[in-house]
Amino acid sequence: MSKRRRRTKKKPRHQARSKAFAQGAPAPQANSDSPEPIRFCLMAKPIGPACNLRCQYCFYLEKEALLDRGDHRMSDEVLEAYVRKYIESQPGREPVAFHWQGGEPTLIGLDFYRKAVELQRRYARGRAFTNTIQTNGVLLDDEWGRFLSKGSWMVGLSLDGPKEIHDAYRLDPQGHGSFDAVMRGLDVLKRHRVEFNVLASVTPTSTPQPLEVYNFLKQAGVEFVQFMPIVERLPDQAAEELGLQLAVGVRSGEDVQTVRMTPWSVEPEAYGMFLCRIFDQWVRHDVGSFTVMNFEWALANYMGRPAGVCQWMPRCGRSPIIEHNGDVYACDHYMYPEYRLGNIVTDDLQEMMQSPAQRRFGDAKLDALPKYCRQCPVGPACWGECPKRRFCRTPDGEPGLNYLCAGYKRFFEHAAPYFHAITKLMQAGHPASKIMETEIAVVPSGFMKLH
């Protein structure tokens, strides 16, 4: 499918997975009781939530209220402990993947990353490592371009679509749109041949214009995109007690009584339609030449492989974050005091990751899944999605249903016949792109019923 993915002839296993799912049986990547070290992906926030933009929908800016005062720069001591312990903690010989995010991680300056790479070389002792940075692109210049290109960094650029869509929410501190500055950053990446992908947030401004967003990104020279739905609630009592402006992530088993959405949240059905319209365009014209990660992940689930994104996997718990001060938290979406696992300087990473608290956090995603999801035909693709968004009730009144449920059902059911056909084509030795010449008999059917 993706130019970055090898073809496989692996047989789909959906019926078996679907049954296991409905019974709540152990999922494929279950946390085991074994003391063996586990692999995980620790994302760093070297400058905390500090940012040079004020995107209206950002969920991390306000985390400032939970941190100590100061400039939130990662110190040399924390950086060295992070690099050394992270490399030492990763079992196997696969490259160790470093991810840098914010806030805006370029704000800490290039010298910080030069130092990080020096430490990576020193502690990797010949083992390969990779670096990914998620940026708004505003500070990228030729010096950054040369550094990123020379070190083969992968850059994630936040760009929501054409100017009027991007500038609806992605504002600078003076309230001006950031589109022009981001496009200059994109130009730096292209000129220096830096590998990059785009993270496009989906808002109520973009959902009515799916093809405008899609065609714009293609014309801008983007080849890889991930669409991220914006879903945030106005503060609940827990948020107010912490001094936050957005509701905190749903706790396992919590029965959310009052739901008040922010105006920048997508409507579930509209988000589903947005994905379907883009999927129709992609599956007819762009398979193999333009990669939409949401489709890649869904297809992987369909083919019985791990989706590769935590939201569409059965369990959480393998995507912790490390803040600038060395504190490690369960997940980017659960950076609250009760989800703090320890500190990189004083604590052992594997112990933090295999602690009862982190195991409970990871398992809760599957354990707390409502019956409605366990019986859902597209369940083994969706897995109830991110627990942070499970603040709705099922039609029979059970709490814990994901807010985006209607949208996901629509999308997964819409794409299933095509995924089925792509799977068959690949099993027959054809490239996935042959789907573009194939007639599909679209029957209204669930994700799993096709096999």
Ligand code: SF4
């Ligand atoms: S809480 Fe959401 S973002 Fe965090 S690991 Fe789970 S699915 Fe992923």
Ligand code: SF4
């Ligand atoms: S589509 Fe809806 S019912 Fe099905 S698993 Fe996802 S959230 Fe649950």
